[in-house]
Amino acid sequence: MNSCDQPGLLPLEAALQRINAVVNCAQNCEYVPLLNARGRVLAEDIIASRPIPDFDNSAMDGYAFASNSVGRTDTFRVAGIALAGQPYLGALSENECIRIMTGAKMPSGCDCVAMQENTLRDGDALTLLKVPAKGENVRLAGHDLPQGSRILLRGRRLGPVDIGMLASLGELQVPVYTKPRVGVFSTGDELTPLGQPLEPGRIYDSNRYLLLSALAEYPIEVIDFGSIPDDRQKLEQVFLEAASQCHAVISSGGVSVGDADYTRELLVTLGQVDFYKLAIKPGKPFAFGTLHTAGDSTPCYFFGLPGNPVSAAVTFEQLALPALEKLTGANPQAKLVLKLRACSSFKKRPGRTDFQRGRILANQNGIIGVESINSQSSGALSTMVVANAYVRLEQERGNVEEGEYVDVLPFDTSLPLL
Numbered sequence: 565m566n567s568c569d570q571p572g573l574l575p576l577e578a579a580l581q582r583i584n585a586v587v588n589c590a591q592n593c594e595y596v597p598l599l600n601a602r603g604r605v606l607a608e609d610i611i612a613s614r615p616i617p618d619f620d621n622s623a624m625d626g627y628a629f630a631s632n633s634v635g636r637t638d639t640f641r642v643a644g645i646a647l648a649g650q651p652y653l654g655a656l657s658e659n660e661c662i663r664i665m666t667g668a669k670m671p672s673g674c675d676c677v678a679m680q681e682n683t684l685r686d687g688d689a690l691t692l693l694k695v696p697a698k699g700e701n702v703r704l705a706g707h708d709l710p711q712g713s714r715i716l717l718r719g720r721r722l723g724p725v726d727i728g729m730l731a732s733l734g735e736l737q738v739p740v741y742t743k744p745r746v747g748v749f750s751t752g753d754e755l756t757p758l759g760q761p762l763e764p765g766r767i768y769d770s771n772r773y774l775l776l777s778a779l780a781e782y783p784i785e786v787i788d789f790g791s792i793p794d795d796r797q798k799l800e801q802v803f804l805e806a807a808s809q810c811h812a813v814i815s816s817g818g819v820s821v822g823d824a825d826y827t828r829e830l831l832v833t834l835g836q837v838d839f840y841k842l843a844i845k846p847g848k849p850f851a852f853g854t855l856h857t858a859g860d861s862t863p864c865y866f867f868g869l870p871g872n873p874v875s876a877a878v879t880f881e882q883l884a885l886p887a888l889e890k891l892t893g894a895n896p897q898a899k900l901v902l903k904l905r906a907c908s909s910f911k912k913r914p915g916r917t918d919f920q921r922g923r924i925l926a927n928q929n930g931i932i933g934v935e936s937i938n939s940q941s942s943g944a945l946s947t948m949v950v951a952n953a954y955v956r957l958e959q960e961r962g963n964v965e966e967g968e969y970v971d972v973l974p975f976d977t978s979l980p981l982l
């Protein structure tokens with residue numbers, strides 16, 4: 565037995581493996597216009613049907629030559645001009661060169677380009693100040709991408725550079741996976757719709773807004789089922805409706821042991837619970853399972869996040885999100901983990917993997933370390949605004965002393981440092 569503060573808690577790695585083993589992408593391929601493909605997941609490999617570029621061209625503004633004539637004379641007659649998109653189509657005699665611009669097709673017979681700065685021009689006469697070598701300043705056909713290259717692989721989430729690459733290949737329509745449907749709801753009698761005054765003991769529903777806006781970043785069709793009161797029947801209704809419409813459902817709240825915590829209980833009736841107690845902090849009461857779907861073979865996965873806002877955010881990001889990304893067809897993404905020096909101590913009890921909130925400190929010369937923030941309360945969402953990274957501390961370790969090196973997961977790659 566390990567030194568878990570409570571028995572029966574599943575370690576984070578085991579939970580991730582279980583989720584990964586259960587969740588599978590069941591999306592189909594659809595073609596979308598290129599400009600609508602940003603953020604979508606490629607459903608097929610993209611293979612270059614032609615080389616890019618498909619002609620040799622000049623890398624500089626200057627003059628194009630046949631390199632074997634360059635050694636014989638250093639004075640040439642400028643016989644014509646080649647512009648990008650307007651090639652010079654004539655033939656070239658000995659002692660002739662062609663005025664050429666960057667990107668223009670190399671005239672036939674020419675195999676090098678002298679940069680304009682290395683020449684002297686007087687009317688039609690050109691003198692070379694520096695002799696170019698064969699191939700100099702020439703970009704060969706296929707130098708960007710040879711024909712047949714498998715440049716973008718299935719499972720890649722397309723970003724602006726990929727859209728540009730697809731445009732240079734002339735692809736108007738892109739094969740992407742259809743978007744999985746993901747339902748979101750929160751539970752709790754205390755949750756008050758925004759815009760209404762707060763009665764005593766009530767709060768606004770922050771989890772659902774956080775989740776809906778986080779999901780908007782992904783190629784996912786999100787269905788908002790709202791805030792559901794702690795009423796078994798109403799919850800059951802939403803569970804059934806969500807299971808019939810969605811590939812996955814994410815709820816927050818009601819997974820612990822309180823008198824009104826119906827979520828896990830309903831999951832047992834309406835589906836199968838895979839696990840519901842995790843050795844992570846925050847986020848211990850996290851339920852994962854599958855909901856029964858009527859006669860349909862496509863399963864509906866269920867992620868029951870804890871109600872505490874930081875616990876909900878951490879379990880969403882660390883556990884639900886990798887599974888949802890898999891549902892979209894996306895290849896697994898390695899997380900950026902920095903090994904940084906602790907600039908303060910961190911309190912830690914052995915037994916759970918901690919996702920403490922920290923601040924990466926940086927000066928003009930770069931990153932200098934990470935410090936703890938004042939509060940590590942899982943009920944305080946403001947800790948995640950003040951922090952700019954998680955400090956991940958392994959399950960069995962204890963306190964961190966200042967000066968030790970710790971694993972840091974930045975919230976973002978551009979850090980708010982003030």
Ligand SMILES: Nc1nc2c(c(=O)[nH]1)N[C@H]1C(S)=C(S)[C@@H](COP(=O)(O)OP(=O)(O)OC[C@H]3O[C@@H](n4cnc5c(N)ncnc54)[C@H](O)[C@@H]3O)O[C@H]1N2
Pocket residue numbers: 750751752754755767768769770771772816817818819820821822825846847848849869870871872873875942943
């Ligand atoms: N006796 C025990 N009590 C608790 C345990 C435990 O093991 N034994 N675990 C604690 C931990 S850890 C967590 S995390 C919470 C999780 O409980 P639930 O998932 O059942 O969540 P609720 O009880 O519904 O709410 C907890 C907390 O979060 C607030 N909340 C809920 N939903 C939202 C929302 N949508 N937006 C903002 N805030 C929300 C809620 O008002 C509560 O304050 O259980 C501990 N208890």
Ligand code: MOO
Pocket residue numbers: 844845846847848849870872875942943
């Ligand atoms: O572990 Mo709970 O998730 O601290 O708040």
